[in-house]
């Protein structure tokens with residue numbers, strides 16, 4: 001379990017408070033999305049989970065242990081963080097070396113490392129890139145490598161900053177399904193994203209952050225149905241959910257499903273009723 005207790009943070013002593021009294025818990029195995037406007041403090045919040053930033057005031061606890069003074073090297077064994085900008089993360093000469101770095105550092109067995117890398121690389125469709133220089137890859141490929149490189153270490157918490165940015169539809173779906181399967185195995189997954197369709201498909205819960213404070217923390221469906229909150233947060237409601245909500249305004253018992261096949265089915269039933 002991750003727990004923030006009254007966490008406040010400023011980048012410099014005289015500067016503005018970027019995180020403001022944040023208190024929340026995330027349970028083991030949850031798939032949580034953090035959303036909010038540009039500059040709301042999302043990246044700053046994520047960096048508190050792996051100790052890259054430490055609270056100015058308050059505590060961050062993981063499994064009931066205050067991590068505020070825990071060394072980064074130890075934190076890396078528990079929390080994997082994929083940066084918003086992969087260029088700030090990638091440093092090795094080849095993708096292979098990039099993926100090996102974490103588990104080698106942890107002293108894992110070399111056969112185990114090889115197996116894990118092949119599995120992850122296949123999963124992300126980057127096997128053909130293993131001998132390439134990460135900095136010569138396309139933007140989308142680079143992001144995939146940066147995400148893959150935090151998944152090689154079997155940490156119990158994964159924190160991903162804008163993981164779908166620049167990804168095509170197939171890759172997004174693959175990534176979402178993979179993260180979902182990890183969360184079903186008990187790994188806690190936290191993503192910051194502006195991609196509400198991705199969040200609607202995969203995350204169970206959304207924390208909306210505004211000016212370093214939590215504006216609302218509810219189930220994905222409740223947040224994405226709250227049109228006033230979305231408007232206030234400059235978030236656009238996913239189109240299919242919007243359609244379902246509007247249909248429900250016209251037809252009282254219209255089910256609030258946002259899966260396109262189900263929507264078509266539900267519409268068909270309404271039309272058939274109308275014909276009778």
Ligand SMILES: Nc1ncnc2c1ncn2[C@@H]1O[C@H](COP(=O)(O)OP(=O)(O)OP(=O)(O)O)[C@@H](O)[C@H]1O
Pocket residue numbers: 011018036037038039040041042043044045084
């Ligand atoms: N290294 C830094 N030094 C000083 N101020 C910073 C630093 N990084 C971020 N900030 C400031 O902290 C605030 C929150 O930034 P943060 O990167 O956490 O926002 P964000 O919600 O992740 O935004 P985005 O959606 O654009 O990624 C912003 O006002 C930003 O200017």
Ligand SMILES: [Mg+2]
Pocket residue numbers: 042043044084161
């Ligand atoms: Mg950010």
